[in-house]
Amino acid sequence: MLRFVVRRCLLVLPSLLGLLVVTFLLIRVVPSDPAVAMAGDAATPEQIERLRQQYGLNRPIWEQFVSYVGKVATLDLGESAFSRRPVAVDIAQRLPATLMLTFCALAISVFVGVPLGVIAGLSHNAWPDYLLRVFSVMGIAVAAFWFAIMLQLLFSMELGWLPLRGEISATIPRPPRITGFMVIDAMIAGRFDVVADALRHLVLPAVTLSLGGLATIVRFTRAGVLDTMQQDFVFYERAMGYRRWRLNWIYVLRNSVTATVTQIGLLFGGLIAGGVVVESIFDWPGIGSYTVQAILTGDRQVMLAVTLLVGVVYAAVNILTDLVHGVLDPRLMERG
Amino acid sequence: MSPILRKLSRDLPAMLGLGIVLFVLVIAIFGPMLAPYPEDAAASHLTRRLKPPSAAFPFGTDNLGRDIFSRVILGARGALSIALTVVSTAMLIGVPLGLIAGYRGGWVSEGIMRVTDVVLAIPQLVLALALAQLMSPSLESAMLALSLTYWPYFTRIVYAETRRLSASLFVDALRGIGAGSGRIVFLHILPNALSPVIVRATIGLGFTILVAAVLGFLGMGATPPAPDWGLAIAESRTYLPRAWWYATFPGLAILITVMGFNLLGDGLRDIVDPRIRRSR
Amino acid sequence: MIPVLSVRGLKVSIRTDEGNAEILDDIGLTLERGRILGVVGESGCGKSTLIRSIMGILPRAATVDAGEIWFEGENLLAFSEAELNDGVRSSRVGFIPQDPLLALNPVFKVGAQMLEIMRWHAPDNGLRGAARRRAHVERLVSLLKRMQVPDPETALERYPHQFSGGQRQRLLIAAALACAPGLVIADEPTTALDVTTQHQILLLLRELVAEFGISLLFVTHDFGVVAELCDDLCVIYAGQTVEAGAVQAILDAPSHPYTRALLACHPDRATTFLGIPGSVPSPLARPPGCLFAPRCIDAQALCLTGRPPQGQARSGAEVRCVKFA
Numbered sequence: 024m025l026r027f028v029v030r031r032c033l034l035v036l037p038s039l040l041g042l043l044v045v046t047f048l049l050i051r052v053v054p055s056d057p058a059v060a061m062a063g064d065a066a067t068p069e070q071i072e073r074l075r076q077q078y079g080l081n082r083p084i085w086e087q088f089v090s091y092v093g094k095v096a097t098l099d100l101g102e103s104a105f106s107r108r109p110v111a112v113d114i115a116q117r118l119p120a121t122l123m124l125t126f127c128a129l130a131i132s133v134f135v136g137v138p139l140g141v142i143a144g145l146s147h148n149a150w151p152d153y154l155l156r157v158f159s160v161m162g163i164a165v166a167a168f169w170f171a172i173m174l175q176l177l178f179s180m181e182l183g184w185l186p187l188r189g190e191i192s193a194t195i196p197r198p199p200r201i202t203g204f205m206v207i208d209a210m211i212a213g214r215f216d217v218v219a220d221a222l223r224h225l226v227l228p229a230v231t232l233s234l235g236g237l238a239t240i241v242r243f244t245r246a247g248v249l250d251t252m253q254q255d256f257v258f259y260e261r262a263m264g265y266r267r268w269r270l271n272w273i274y275v276l277r278n279s280v281t282a283t284v285t286q287i288g289l290l291f292g293g294l295i296a297g298g299v300v301v302e303s304i305f306d307w308p309g310i311g312s313y314t315v316q317a318i319l320t321g322d323r324q325v326m327l328a329v330t331l332l333v334g335v336v337y338a339a340v341n342i343l344t345d346l347v348h349g350v351l352d353p354r355l356m357e358r359g
Numbered sequence: 360m361s362p363i364l365r366k367l368s369r370d371l372p373a374m375l376g377l378g379i380v381l382f383v384l385v386i387a388i389f390g391p392m393l394a395p396y397p398e399d400a401a402a403s404h405l406t407r408r409l410k411p412p413s414a415a416f417p418f419g420t421d422n423l424g425r426d427i428f429s430r431v432i433l434g435a436r437g438a439l440s441i442a443l444t445v446v447s448t449a450m451l452i453g454v455p456l457g458l459i460a461g462y463r464g465g466w467v468s469e470g471i472m473r474v475t476d477v478v479l480a481i482p483q484l485v486l487a488l489a490l491a492q493l494m495s496p497s498l499e500s501a502m503l504a505l506s507l508t509y510w511p512y513f514t515r516i517v518y519a520e521t522r523r524l525s526a527s528l529f530v531d532a533l534r535g536i537g538a539g540s541g542r543i544v545f546l547h548i549l550p551n552a553l554s555p556v557i558v559r560a561t562i563g564l565g566f567t568i569l570v571a572a573v574l575g576f577l578g579m580g581a582t583p584p585a586p587d588w589g590l591a592i593a594e595s596r597t598y599l600p601r602a603w604w605y606a607t608f609p610g611l612a613i614l615i616t617v618m619g620f621n622l623l624g625d626g627l628r629d630i631v632d633p634r635i636r637r638s639r
Numbered sequence: 640m641i642p643v644l645s646v647r648g649l650k651v652s653i654r655t656d657e658g659n660a661e662i663l664d665d666i667g668l669t670l671e672r673g674r675i676l677g678v679v680g681e682s683g684c685g686k687s688t689l690i691r692s693i694m695g696i697l698p699r700a701a702t703v704d705a706g707e708i709w710f711e712g713e714n715l716l717a718f719s720e721a722e723l724n725d726g727v728r729s730s731r732v733g734f735i736p737q738d739p740l741l742a743l744n745p746v747f748k749v750g751a752q753m754l755e756i757m758r759w760h761a762p763d764n765g766l767r768g769a770a771r772r773r774a775h776v777e778r779l780v781s782l783l784k785r786m787q788v789p790d791p792e793t794a795l796e797r798y799p800h801q802f803s804g805g806q807r808q809r810l811l812i813a814a815a816l817a818c819a820p821g822l823v824i825a826d827e828p829t830t831a832l833d834v835t836t837q838h839q840i841l842l843l844l845r846e847l848v849a850e851f852g853i854s855l856l857f858v859t860h861d862f863g864v865v866a867e868l869c870d871d872l873c874v875i876y877a878g879q880t881v882e883a884g885a886v887q888a889i890l891d892a893p894s895h896p897y898t899r900a901l902l903a904c905h906p907d908r909a910t911t912f913l914g915i916p917g918s919v920p921s922p923l924a925r926p927p928g929c930l931f932a933p934r935c936i937d938a939q940a941l942c943l944t945g946r947p948p949q950g951q952a953r954s955g956a957e958v959r960c961v962k963f964a
Contacts, residue, residue, distance in 0.1 A: 038473070038476050041473050041474065041476070041477035042477050042480065045477055049489070049493065156372065160372075160618055160621050160622055161614065161618060163621060164565065164617035164618040165617075166569055166589070166610060166613045166617075168589075169609075169610030170610075172599070173607070173610065176599055176603055180600035181600060255736065255738060255741035255742050256743055256745075258696065258736070259734070259736045259742040259743075261694075261728075262728060262734040262736070263728060263756045263760075263814065264724050264725075264728030264729040264730070264756065264759060265756070266724075266759055267724070269755070274744055274747070277747070278744065278745070278746055292481075292482040292483075295482050295485065296484035299484060299485060299488070300484075300573055315488075315577060318489065318492045318579070323493075326492065327489075330485060330489060333482060334480050334481055337480045338480065351746065353798045353800070354745060
């Protein structure tokens with residue numbers, strides 16, 4: 024088990040190093056003179072020279088890279104040009120909101136997508152299957168920002184059932200920040216009206232964000248079920264008279280979700296990208312809206328920090344996915 | 360080609376996709392002739408602002424009194440040309456890299472595939488946004504950014520195919536009779552690797568339209584007064600909930616177009632290789 | 640005494656894109672109580688469709704066009720899916736699959752899979768809940784001991800991939816017997832095994848038939864296995880029974896040209912190796928006459944016009960050939 028985890032972690036290292044090189048090149052090499060770019064149009068030559076000294080831009084490129092890696096390793100991600108605060112502090116501040124949203128979206132995707140996928144697979148080439156196939160193609164083809172606006176239009180503006188934007192109503196006092204997760208903080212404070220309000224704010228963004236993943240999970244679970252149904256052991260289990268629903272929902276599903284778990288890992292990329300759009304539409308105070316803000320204002324330090332963060336999260340999720348695979352399929356764990 | 364078409368014609372969803380793609384293609388080519396108010400690409404008519412759908416304006420009018428139906432039709436050309444440019448540029452970068460990495464092996468291959476992995480590890484949208492910003496926002500830099508982030512998908516496919524094919528007997532036989540590397544790669548490996556590339560390109564066209572719309576929506580792509588679908592949705596937000604039609608119809612146009620490419624791509628993929636079930 | 644299993648005139652077809660495929664054309668066989676019936680045929684002759692028909696697990700595109708499957712006096716074709724699942728599978732008909740590695744679900748422990756079967760189909764002997772489960776575990780352990788699986792207690796806690804091929808097959812035989820069925824169907828259970836293990840499994844099966852009072856339907860493509868194990872024999876070609884009778888009688892004096900050709904191919908008996916020229920006719924386009932006629936060295940003009948009737952050979956076997964009509 025431990026060997027398995029360590030091995031997977033080591034395999035990720037080259038990719039992370041590559042990511043550092045890419046971000047470094049983006050910040051130092053793409054702009055012909057980063058100091059000029061940083062100082063802005065109105066800067067005097069003296070100011071530019073000072074910046075160059077300050078950031079060590081006159082040293083050889085490999086030396087700059089080493090010091091860049093050192094800074095990243097100590098979580099020194101520079102300062103946001105927009106908020107004038109360390110990027111690491113901003114990220115820590117905003118991370119819980121994004122995690123909460125991503126987690127809810129993922130939960131919706133999995134808990135709705137897997138059963139739908141099984142139903143589609145079991146009713147292969149019958150009407151539930153066709154319906155779900157069309158639905159899953161739509162879920163991938165729909166523009167999340169448009170879908171979000173449609174949801175806002177219907178549920179917030181027309182029906183008034185759910186709040187339009189934000190993490191919590193402006194009229195409600197925020198619970199003291201302990202974990203940073205609004206729902207959990209409100210629970211700790213014992214304010215269940217706040218919990219309810221925060222949950223109501225979560226619904227539309229989480230549903231929007233879940234859509235792409237939901238469609239993907241339906242597709243892959245369906246494919247996994249179809250694949251498993253072809254296996255000899257399913258015939259054997261049927262021949263031995265397994266109860267039909269237990270056969271489908273336990274014995275077949277357990278074999279079919281391996282492909283789905285891989286997809287959940289890959290989905291994270293989509294969830295992060297989707298989060299960028301969804302957060303900015305719903306004014307969700309997380310990493311996504313932070314990223315959009317940084318991009319629109321040209322806040323380079325933030326952009327690079329976020330890119331790096333995304334890469335690290337991605338690598339971590341991949342390790343986690345492999346681990347879950349190992350648990351789901353005992354044959355893999357033994358191979359190490 | 361004919362067996363492929365015959366199989367495709369049996370796959371109802373794929374035929375629907377093909378129908379949509381052809382329909383959008385016709386609209387993109389003949390848009391200015393089909394649109395009832397072709398001058399609304401740029402003109403504004405402040406007397407008929409934000410009119411709801413009617414016989415004269417089937418999709419209503421926008422904040423500058425322009426016919427949304429005409430602008431949705433006119434927008435098809437932009438969306439398709441962005442997608443075609445991006446995907447063909449990405450292919451021009453990705454396919455040769457995949458061929459080199461797959462055929463050469465050694466550190467060249469290792470280097471190319473590492474870079475590919477790194478680029479794939481960052482969500483395309485985030486990377487494209489960052490690149491577009493670094494190159495100063497415009498439609499051209501958005502297209503370049505999208506191309507620069509989509510090529511790894513082609514590299515990976517071509518790499519895998521090339522590896523498989525160069526280990527196969529017929530390539531061994533070709534080497535045996537003294538065929539040169541260039542000849543083997545371009546005349547024998549590339550044509551065999553082409554079908555998965557075409558499948559990926561079809562799905563990629565739909566996907567690029569989607570991401571390009573996001574860039575337009577965030578103000579990093581098309582600029583007013585272009586009849587861009589994503590841009591229109593962004594502009595409509597100020598006028599909600601009153602002008603629901605303003606946001607609805609451009610979004611439906613995106614949905615249907617992207618669905619068309621995805622359905623067609625899925626159908627093609629099932630024919631080319633029923634084992635692969637990935638799509639993006 | 641009525642036979643345990645008797646299949647009469649079974650016809651099964653499968654709808655495909657290219658048309659209706661007649662997989663089984665006219666299958667007849669009889670398995671008497673306490674005996675071992677070998678069903679022999681080349682791959683593609685319809686053996687697995689026959690098994691699937693008896694178990695009531697045909698693919699959705701398949702239909703039974705004609706025939707009867709009598710099992711202990713009841714026609715199985717008249718049973719609903721629920722009746723088959725509740726009252727026939729495992730409890731009255733056990734099944735030993737072909738490939739022991741592929742037949743066990745790879746992600747569940749062996750014991751859990753076998754207890755799942757017993758949970759629904761084993762006689763409960765008046766026990767309930769935990770006591771019933773304990774009784775099942777006990778029975779499994781004693782069965783595994785009888786099958787000579789080492790460490791029967793810990794075996795239940797292991798995954799399928801942790802056993803060797805021969806051991807896995809022993810596990811599956813135990814599973815087939817777990818709910819005390821009267822009939823066991825074995826689908827080429829020794830094909831995936833090496834020769835030594837194969838021999839041991841065959842010996843074991845022979846003993847179990849007498850010991851557990853079962854009747855065994857043994858499907859294979861291998862005449863050597865039939866000669867070693869079976870009492871009766873039924874040869875299938877292109878979805879038809881072509882020759883059926885006692886094993887020894889048929890081996891001594893094969894009557895149907897196909898049986899003779901098959902036996903001539905078997906390396907133990909052939910003095911020179913003779914393949915059968917030609918191939919099995921496609922189920923999509925069966926010839927009008929005898930299905931074997933295109934490959935038969937003795938074929939006459941008569942053979943090409945109509946289906947040959949069933950006749951009796953001097954060996955006592957039923958033969959589908961004009962020469963015995």
